Amino acid sequence: MSNLFYFPLGEETIISMKSILSFVVAAVLAVTIFSCSKTEVDSIDPNGTGGLTLEFDNYVGGTNMALGTAQYKNTAGESFTVTTFNYFVSNIELTKEDGTVVKVPNSYYLVREADPKSLNVSLTGIPQANYAKVAFTVGVDSLKSQAPVTERTGGLDTGSYGTDNMYWSWNSGYIFMKLEGISPASTLSSKAFQYHIGGYGGGFQGAAKTANNLRKITLPLGTTSAKVRTTTTPTVHLIVDAARALGGTNTISFAATPTVHSPALAKPIVDNYVNMFVVDHVHND
Amino acid sequence: MHKTSYNHNPMKTILLFVASILVAMNTVAQKTGSVEIQFDNVVGNQDLVLKDKTYTNANGDEFAVSLFQYYVSNFRLTRKDGSEYVVPQDESYFLIREQRPETQRIVLKNIPKGTYVGVSFVIGVDSLRSASDVSRRQGCLDVGGEGKDMYWAWNSGYIFVKMEGRSPQVPMTGNRKDLVFMYHIGLFGGMGDKKTLNNIKAANLSFGADKVRVKTDDITRIGIKTDASKLLNGSTNVSIAANPSVMGGPYSKHIADNYATMFSYDGLKKELPAGKGAGVVGMNE
Amino acid sequence: MVCALLAGISSCTGEAEVSLDTPTFTVPKNFPAPAYALDRNRITSAGVELGRTLFFDPKLSRDNSISCAECHSQPNAFTHHGHDVSHGIDNRVGTRNSLPIQNLAWSTSFFWDGGVLDLDLVPVAPIENPLEMDETLYNVLEKLRKDSTYPKKFKAAFGTEEVTTARFLQALSQYMLTLVSANSRYDKYVRNEGGTLSADELAGKQLFVQKGCANCHAGELFTDNKFRNNGLSLAFGTDLGRGRITEAPQDNYTFKVPSLRNVGVSYPYMHDGRFRTLEAVLDHYAEGVTETPNLDPLLKQNGRLGIPMTAGEKASIIAFLKTLTDEEFLKNPQFIQK
Incomplete structure (x- = not known):
């Protein structure tokens, strides 16, 4: 008599009919409104805000990054695979075409190749304007590095992304950039390489000073400004080339330096990775 | 601008007119009638009732059907002497939908007067038409019209038989959010050296002891039963748990082999009462 | 014609x-x-x-x-x-x-x-x-x-x-x-319409044939319209390519050989866009070819995977490929909605 499983389609159909109707009404209204204003005026609401997305697209040289078995080569000629690639992006600043700088408050983001959601950093509440430059810090500034745990939310919440640790509990600081993988050239028995880059300068509560590896990256957007409007949320598509962390200014060899775990030893890689961010293009849609 | 319509060539119009008179004369001379086929979709020995009725397949799985539709095409009527009358191809494509009673009644026109002993047809759409010019895909073959839900765009071709429904046997694995099973069977074999699986089947039905007489200017009505359970039962008894969703893929061959036997002759029929649909001619236009 | x-x-x-x-x-x-x-x-x-x-x-x-x-x-x-x-x-x-x-x-x-x-x-x-x-x-x-x-x-x-x-x-x-698209510098060269190729580009053109690129990227369309497995590693995903359509195991991991016309401006490359540069593509053919099922035999000759190429040879081939860029095509105002 009674069906073990049922079709709720009857009700759904009615609901969807309603939603279709309201959609049609909305569509008709929209068409009417748009057809009234013949030319779409690109207007900036001086008091209005909008959104902007930074898209971090990780590569190794000219080849897309795929964690696991994809094979790459560093400038030392050593082949390798990447298992982890993470970095903090913080203190984001946007510079308008007229030179005015807009600081995005409390902007701390952890970009993890393993987590596709983290590759798109969506900023909201951005004043409407044409932006010509974007700048950010790679890492977490000293103030935030010393902030109470209650202020450490999102990417700063060290417990929020599983075991992929980005925090040195022994040195009370964040790992700014982490690049790990496997290379036959590595002198470790595991054939692994691990580069954990951090160091905000230390000196917390009278503690010793450490190397300061915080770096600010400033990137002009090129010919296309990012036009933040009520209806336009631009995307700044950044190419992040992990190979540049390993080469360029200093050639890093897995054979010579399979691991870096301390701020003091990190400088050669830091001097490299300041060049790993490139703006590819801007979408205004 | 000097553009005129395709149809305003007077020479062409005259030719068409003459041609149609010739066809008409020929028809009169041949003395023809019509054959109406009434399709009755069933599940085993029970009537097919969408959604509300529960059936059991040979594997012992309970299921209900929410959608059942299929193409039949390329009709031929066989005479006692083995000769055949082939219905002109452009008038020989039909899409039978359980949800739309008017499609379950098709009319083959201009059938030469005489006694017929059987009917044969293609289950699905023949390979030639499956690969034909878009302008020859009219009526139920119009992928932007009547045939819109019976076409695969990415692996270009028609879905021949489509059955969907619910079963408690459907495993709630992967992204599956409800107990829905889907069998979408197509694949016409590809073209030239670009081969795919060929699931085109033919039905060949004998009228047995019935004398199916086509009389001049009259309609002869016959019935065909379509047993939807044959998708699941036959040379392969389909387990809904193991194969809840077959859309192309190698397993589709087994379901096509099964449904090749789903049609059976169901005797001479009377005119259907009003309200059971007007019947369709040609390409279900 | x-x-x-x-x-x-x-x-x-x-x-x-x-x-x-x-x-x-x-x-x-x-x-x-x-x-x-x-x-x-x-x-x-x-x-x-x-x-x-x-x-x-x-x-x-x-x-x-x-x-x-x-x-x-x-x-x-x-x-x-x-x-x-x-x-x-x-x-x-x-x-x-x-x-x-x-x-x-x-x-x-x-x-x-x-x-x-x-x-x-x-x-x-x-x-x-x-x-x-x-x-x-x-x-x-x-x-x-x-x-x-x-x-x-x-x-x-x-x-x-x-x-x-x-x-x-x-x-x-x-x-x-x-x-x-048929008005690249290459086209004007082969049709004797005043297009010239530099010595490096001509060397690249020759290498393109010698190294076997032209076996698949054949003729004036620079494709033989066939489906081939060019040895891309499965580390980026296991798209079956042509095999998804034909359901024939011998077609798994094969993809259409793309035309190389305008290849200089149509990055990224491959079905999944894994390569951003022509250099990365040539590096793949030289050193990155992976032995996956149905690897095209042209990419494994005499037991060696890939096509041996020196850095200079790669550079010349890339120089030649860039002569296939057709500015008239890329800028033709008739192609755009006014």
């Missing part, structure tokens, strides 16, 4: 009175005969104009937000600039890198897996793909029927205002067929 084709078209003009006032499609002197059956969908300026309007119209998507041109932009040989896999509606991400729309009259199959064998049926796939335009062809036609301008455009192109599947698809085909 050109003559035969033109003769074929003009002989038809007697019965079809839709005007053929502009020669919108011609076969370049160095090209073979087109594969598309031009006689069953005669190219007219009104048809091309309708097709172009449709190509640039976001009405073809579910929420009227994106048009074909979104992922097929002219300056990048009608590909999706800078994106490894193309982005569709609601910023959903597709699984494959969009292919250039150029010289389609010479293509015998479409998409990376050749799932569609007729240009006319190509637009249905992106329109109905939930990751792309997420619409149904049926709805698109309904939208166009209700539009105040389209029925007139259909009349201009096809004689009556009726908006049908066939006309919609044929108009898009007509426009896409006009996207012929």
